[in-house]
Amino acid sequence: MNDLISLATESLSRYLTLRPKEIKEAQPMKWPRHIGLMKLEAHRYDVQDYGNLLTLNTNAMGLMKLATIVLTPNQGLDVPLLLIDVMKMGKKRVVFVEYYNLCACQSDILVEDLHQKYKYLADYKEKDHWYVKEREPYSLIKTCSDDRIVQGILKDEADAYGQWCLQAMQTGNKHQEQNIKQLKLFQHRMIQEGNPSQKTLERVLGKEKAELFFRHCIMPVEKE
Numbered sequence: 561m562n563d564l565i566s567l568a569t570e571s572l573s574r575y576l577t578l579r580p581k582e583i584k585e586a587q588p589m590k591w592p593r594h595i596g597l598m599k600l601e602a603h604r605y606d607v608q609d610y611g612n613l614l615t616l617n618t619n620a621m622g623l624m625k626l627a628t629i630v631l632t633p634n635q636g637l638d639v640p641l642l643l644i645d646v647m648k649m650g651k652k653r654v655v656f657v658e659y660y661n662l663c664a665c666q667s668d669i670l671v672e673d674l675h676q677k678y679k680y681l682a683d684y685k686e687k688d689h690w691y692v693k694e695r696e697p698y699s700l701i702k703t704c705s706d707d708r709i710v711q712g713i714l715k716d717e718a719d720a721y722g723q724w725c726l727q728a729m730q731t732g733n734k735h736q737e738q739n740i741k742q743l744k745l746f747q748h749r750m751i752q753e754g755n756p757s758q759k760t761l762e763r764v765l766g767k768e769k770a771e772l773f774f775r776h777c778i779m780p781v782e783k784e
Contacts, residue, residue: 656756
């Protein structure tokens with residue numbers, strides 16, 4: 561799944577300045593520790609004038625592979641938080657492109673156009689988690705068996721979001737304090753009420769370290 565992660569980060573880097581950042585917590589990550597039936601590979605980036613980018617490549621014995629990309633605008637920029645997951649199981653592909661608008665911004669025409677572009681793909685029927693109701697309507701939760709389409713979705717969404725961020729940077733952080741406050745509340749809910757990566761991280765790291773990893777690396781809000 562590193563190819564999908566690279567595709568997205570390369571597209572984002574056309575608009576945003578990404579600086580690799582060392583992850584001291586929990587590297588390498590595998591479960592069980594001495595066998596490694598499930599392995600996770602994490603990379604983190606500081607994004608200039610934006611915030612944090614975390615990528616996570618999960619491989620469960622080759623039976624299930626998951627690429628995760630989390631973009632957290634913890635500088636208070638007027639853009640949504642973006643969480644992307646691509647899951648592969650055999651020939652099945654599930655794509656999650658989740659936008660969470662925690663700021664004062666309006667929707668972007670590019671991401672709305674992409675929602676229409678990929679509307680023909682079958683929706684993925686997921687369980688009813690609390691955060692499902694918090695997503696923006698232009699999010700994509702789709703199933704697909706064509707890797708080329710999956711790659712197209714990732715590139716399109718990364719390009720659209722990168723342009724959105726660039727435009728917001730040019731406008732300025734008009735609601736910085738309020739945006740950071742709302743992001744902090746959302747981070748707290750993700751930790752207390754559950755998040756998509758919680759069960760996997762707790763299995764690999766244990767509950768306490770999983771929370772620290774989420775708070776410091778996946779969706780950081782506090783200044784380090």
